[in-house]
Amino acid sequence: MTIEEKLEKEINEKIERIGFIELKENIKIKDDIYLKKGIDYPLKFSYLKKGLRDKSFYAGIDLEKFIDSMIYLIGIKKDIKNSQIYIKNIKDILKEPFEYIISKAYESLKNDSASAIIYLQAYENLYGFDKRILFSKYQVIEYYTDKNRDEFDYKELEQAESNIINDYLDMIEKDEKFAPPYLRLAYIYENRGHFIKAKLYFEKYLFYSKEESTKEDVRQELVKIEDYVSIEAAQTYIIYGDNFKALKALEKISLDYKDKMLLYLLKGKVNYALGKFEEAAKFLELSCLEKITDENASLLAMAYAQEGQINKAKKILEEAIQIEKESNILYYDLATINLNENKLEEALENFKKSYRLHSDENIEKIIKKLEETIDKKNKS
Numbered sequence: 001m002t003i004e005e006k007l008e009k010e011i012n013e014k015i016e017r018i019g020f021i022e023l024k025e026n027i028k029i030k031d032d033i034y035l036k037k038g039i040d041y042p043l044k045f046s047y048l049k050k051g052l053r054d055k056s057f058y059a060g061i062d063l064e065k066f067i068d069s070m071i072y073l074i075g076i077k078k079d080i081k082n083s084q085i086y087i088k089n090i091k092d093i094l095k096e097p098f099e100y101i102i103s104k105a106y107e108s109l110k111n112d113s114a115s116a117i118i119y120l121q122a123y124e125n126l127y128g129f130d131k132r133i134l135f136s137k138y139q140v141i142e143y144y145t146d147k148n149r150d151e152f153d154y155k156e157l158e159q160a161e162s163n164i165i166n167d168y169l170d171m172i173e174k175d176e177k178f179a180p181p182y183l184r185l186a187y188i189y190e191n192r193g194h195f196i197k198a199k200l201y202f203e204k205y206l207f208y209s210k211e212e213s214t215k216e217d218v219r220q221e222l223v224k225i226e227d228y229v230s231i232e233a234a235q236t237y238i239i240y241g242d243n244f245k246a247l248k249a250l251e252k253i254s255l256d257y258k259d260k261m262l263l264y265l266l267k268g269k270v271n272y273a274l275g276k277f278e279e280a281a282k283f284l285e286l287s288c289l290e291k292i293t294d295e296n297a298s299l300l301a302m303a304y305a306q307e308g309q310i311n312k313a314k315k316i317l318e319e320a321i322q323i324e325k326e327s328n329i330l331y332y333d334l335a336t337i338n339l340n341e342n343k344l345e346e347a348l349e350n351f352k353k354s355y356r357l358h359s360d361e362n363i364e365k366i367i368k369k370l371e372e373t374i375d376k377k378n379k380s
Contacts, residue, residue, distance in 0.1 A: 002156060003144070003148065003160040004160070007113065007114060010114035011114045017044060018073055019042070019048055020041065021040065021043050022038065023037045029092070035089065039082055040082060042069040042072070042073040044069045047068075067089070067093055070090055071104070071126075074087065075119055098123065102123075102136065105120050113143060117141075120137045121137075131174075138167045138171075139184065141164060145157070145160045161188070168181040169185070172185075176208075179204075182201045182202075182204040183214070186199075186200075190221075190225060194232070195232045199229050202221060202222050203222070226252075226254070227252075227253050227257040231262065231263070233245075233246075233249040234246045234250045235266065238266065243274050247267075247274075250267055260287075261291045261293075264283045264284065264287035265287040265293075265299070272299060272303055278303075278307060280299070281303040284303060287300075288300060292319065294320060295329075298317070298333050317337070328355075331353040331354035332351070332354040332363070339370075344370060345374065348371065351363055351367050352367060355367060
């Protein structure tokens with residue numbers, strides 16, 4: 001069962017929580033507006049139980065409970081017996097229907113997402129399409145997905161989250177000046193670590209929104225993610241080989257940026273790609289001091305090797321292997337250095353260790369060739 005199907009099932013089951021009461025006489029609301037006798041009016045079981053328990057049910061009609069129950073029923077199923085009477089009563093009584101129904105939806109949201117959707121559907125069934133209501137429905141689905149993520153597998157969650165993003169994007173395509181979807185997209189992408197996209201949507205929200213209090217929060221959020229935007233930009237430039245732009249992006253990083261290991265690694269990568277091996281080694285040493293990984297240790301060893309510091313290259317690889325014991329890359333790099341030193345037995349041993357951790361056709365060919373070379377050497 002998908003997330004959408006689970007939510008729909010919960011919504012349909014809610015009709016079982018509504019009872020009906022036949023009024024024995026007309027109940028005047030105001031002027032010519034009545035709840036009519038002989039009509040079965042819906043009432044939530046929660047209201048019935050409470051009323052019978054504390055005897056308030058016998059004290060008189062609580063109009064708000066009937067209105068709420070009628071709205072709730074219309075949100076579950078519009079085409080039901082007496083629905084047109086309920087709809088007329090609701091419209092006659094509610095003077096600010098949007099505010100009333102949206103407040104009911106958000107009151108329900110924390111503990112009962114299905115009921116929140118029911119109220120929002122009720123508004124659509126009563127008054128037709130409203131983009132604010134549609135946006136609120138998407139928000140509820142987003143909240144429901146996040147709250148129930150432990151009940152679904154990775155693929156189902158990915159599909160649900162993709163649907164949510166597409167729903168917000170569809171709203172923007174239909175009305176680019178409607179600001180709220182930009183804000184939700186910004187937070188979704190920020191939570192996913194896609195900071196460039198998050199920045200784009202935060203800025204779009206600032207351009208279109210008139211909510212000054214929220215806009216101030218967004219400005220603060222933009223400041224908060226500024227370093228992460230620069231890091232992501234640098235990583236993208238590195239992938240595409242635009243190392244000078246990557247370097248400029250890295251120069252924007254503030255002193256407050258916490259992931260120093262990553263920052264120094266990226267600076268090391270850029271300098272290595274630019275042929276500045278000594279400068280690269282300095283940054284990579286700092287990266288390894290923060291935390292040794294197979295990536296920064298491997299690149300540092302390569303920088304040392306480019307500078308002719310073979311012993312230092314071997315030493316950092318051996319140290320890293322003690323920490324990253326399952327890294328085929330480190331054994332491969334060490335084997336390559338051994339091979340360049342003509343230490344064939346050591347090279348063969350390390351290539352085999354690399355192959356055991358990650359089967360690779362090229363490594364297999366190297367191992368066979370090395371075995372043949374060593375065998376010939378031993379026979380000669």
